[in-house]
Amino acid sequence: MPENQQKLIHTFGALAELGHEVSQKNNFQEMIRTSLHLLLGALGIMRGGVARYSRFGHELNMLAVRGLGDEFPLSLTICNEDERQFLTNGTVPIEIAQAKVLPFFQIYDRSFAAKKLELLVPLVIRDEIVGVVLLGEKANGEPYSSYDRDIICAMTRHIGVGIAQRNLMAELERRAEENRRLYDDLRMTYKDTVKAFATAIDCKDKYTEGHSVRVGKYSEIIAAELGWDDEQVEGAAVAGYLHDVGKLTVESSIINSPHRINAKETAALNKHPVIGYEILLPIHHPYADVPLAAKYHHERLDGRGYPDELCDRDIPYIAKIVCLADSFDAMTTDRPYKRRRPANEVIEDLQYxxxxxxxxxxxxxxxxxxxxxxxxxxxxxKFRRLLGREYLEADGIVPLLKNALNGMNGTSSLTLVSLD
Amino acid sequence: MNTNYKVSVETSGETAIVYASDYLNKLSGERIERECRRQIDAGCRTIVVNFGETEIVNSIGVSILLGVIDAASGAGARVVFSDVNEDTIELFEMLGLTNHVAIQG
Known part of the structure; x- marks a missing residue:
């Protein structure tokens, strides 16, 4: 086979393999190592290396080396912006021996000379330097021909694309991570705001201090026990925290009345779910059902609740959760006109x-x-913290709970409603 | 990549025969280079790379062989390529590998 033809087949074979290698989503380090092998092997180059440019440290960090030994620097610092610009403008391999006027080539002259490095090829993608390829002498001892340089340019462009792709992926991953953190921060801020709001709501009612926060926590317990995902559980907690926000507009004298309130006062108080809904509706919540929970947390499955006397299926699920949490807290905390009920009574009430x-x-x-x-x-x-240890460990609670669970197993809401 | 692949080596005195096989043409061929370096470090003065089971040598293979040559020359050892087919000899000549190694049989 004529030498030129064999050379063509060999180098184009390497070029094809390199293109394939770069387009595969393989391990980046392996891709770079393979690319360097292909480049050196295509032209019979004794040694070389591939470095990636870091724009943060203005460094060229070696990704793969062949025959450069342990003493060769792993990182080469670009001295100034002019040098970076010089490399970025480079469209052809730079003769290291002729570039010694630049500080970069002066600083690393010894390392380059020790390894007989002859060419530095800037890897420029979309006018940005992404790295360089360093190449030593050829095994046949001949200088690089224009054919060699063309092949080098074609092959290093592939390597540059591979590095640029990797940089892009890393940047995307970094931004996605940054976005995730920002989102978490926003959620945390939202949660903190909601908690602060809940505390503000509870401040209005001196007799039920901490009620909204506890309802939020009970709602969270229920949602978690239902197997909801973290975000849904958080949504249930928020719905609990804000369910009584409408009370902010109810007169304090009604809320803080030490006696049972009259019909007129009751009517005023009972407006708080609708008012709460109106307050929460314009706010863009990460969880959709928060306003509905406020509006319908006093509805009952049997249709005897308020404000709309909805029945079972018409009541939003989140409102059912908050309703249970709200009632449980009302039964298990002292009120001005009523002491809290013992745990066994509360469980029996829930079951009933x-x-x-x-x-x-x-x-x-x-x-x-x-x-x-x-x-x-x-x-x-969670329960211990909310109710106190002694309250939960009263005699007979465990059998009562087991009995309640057995009694309710397999019972649907519809059948129970029909018995009423 | 076949991670179970083991390099075949025979040693006799200060000579080690390393069988290139087709793994030479893949990244896993770096093991062949490492094995040669190990043999050189262990005192081998002649590394014979046998191409009896190697049909063609691609660019990766050439690069790995250049690594073997580099390691041997740094340690004052000799490299011999044996059982090389004619096409591969032509390739080695064209790329200058034959300037650094002896070709045998």
């Missing part, structure tokens, strides 16, 4: 009202979560 006031599956989930904590099936201490 499952299907009447509360969705049975939610009562089941709530009781199950409580039982898991009491029997130490879970290490969480």
């Amino acid at each position: 009202n499952a299907g009447r006031q509360f969705a049975p599956e939610l009562v089941t989930a709530f009781c199950r979560a409580m039982l898991k904590e009491i029997t130490l099936e879970t290490k969480q201490k």
Whole structure:
């Protein structure tokens, strides 16, 4: 075979393989190592290296080397902007021996000379330097021909594209991560705002201090026990925190009345779900159902609730959760006109009202979560923190919870409603 | 990449025969170069690379062989290529590898 023909086949074979290698989504380091092998092997070059440019440190960091030894610097610093610009403008391989006027080539002259490096090829993609390829002498001892330089330019362009792709991916990953962190920060800010709001709501009612926060936590417990994902659980908690926001507009004398309030006062108080809905509706919440939870948390499955006397399926699910959490907290905290009820009574009340006031599956989930904590099936201490240790460890609570769970197993809300 | 691949080597005195096989043409061929370096470090003065089972040598293979040549020359060892077919000899001549190695049989 004529030498020229064989040379063509060999180098074009290398070029084709290089193109394939760069287009594959393989390991980046392996891609660079393979690319360097292909370039050196295509032209019989004794040694060389591929470096990636870091615009942060203005450095060329070696990604792959062949025959440069341990003493060759792993990182080459570009001295100034003029040099970077000089490399960026480079469209042809730079003769290292003729570039010594630049500080960069002076600084690394010894390293380049020790390894007989002859060419530095800037890898420029879209007018940005992404790296360089360093090439040593050819095995045949001949100088680089114009044919060699053309092949080098073609092959190094592929390598440059490979590095640029990698940079782009890294940048995308970095931005995605940054976005995720910003989103987390926003969510945290939102949650903190919601909690602050809940505290503000509770401040208005001196007798039910901490009520909104506790309802948020009970709602969170129920949603988690239902197996909802983290975001949904968080949404349930927020709905609980804000369910009584409408109370901010109700007169303090009504909310803080030490006696049972009269019909007129009750009518004023009972407006708080609709007012809460109107307050929350214009706000863009990350969780869609927050305003609905405020509006319908006093609805009952049997249609005897307010404001709209909705029945079972018409009541938004989130409102059913908040309703249960709200009622549970009302029963388990002291009120000005009523002491908190003992745990056994509360559980019996939940069981009795499952299907009447509360969705049975939610009562089941709530009781199950409580039982898991009491029997130490879970290490969480959410109920203990909210209710106090002694309250939960009263005699007979565990059998009562088990009984409630057995009694409600397989009972749908519809059948219970029909019994009422 | 076949990670179970082992380089075939025979040693006799200060000579090591390393079988190139087709792995020479892949990134896994770097093991052949590492094995040659290991043999040189262990005192081998002659590295024989056998191409009996190597049909063609691509650019990766050439680069790996240049690595073997570089390692041997740095340690004052000799490299011999044996059982090389004619096309491959022509390639080695064209790229200048034959300036650094002896071709045998």
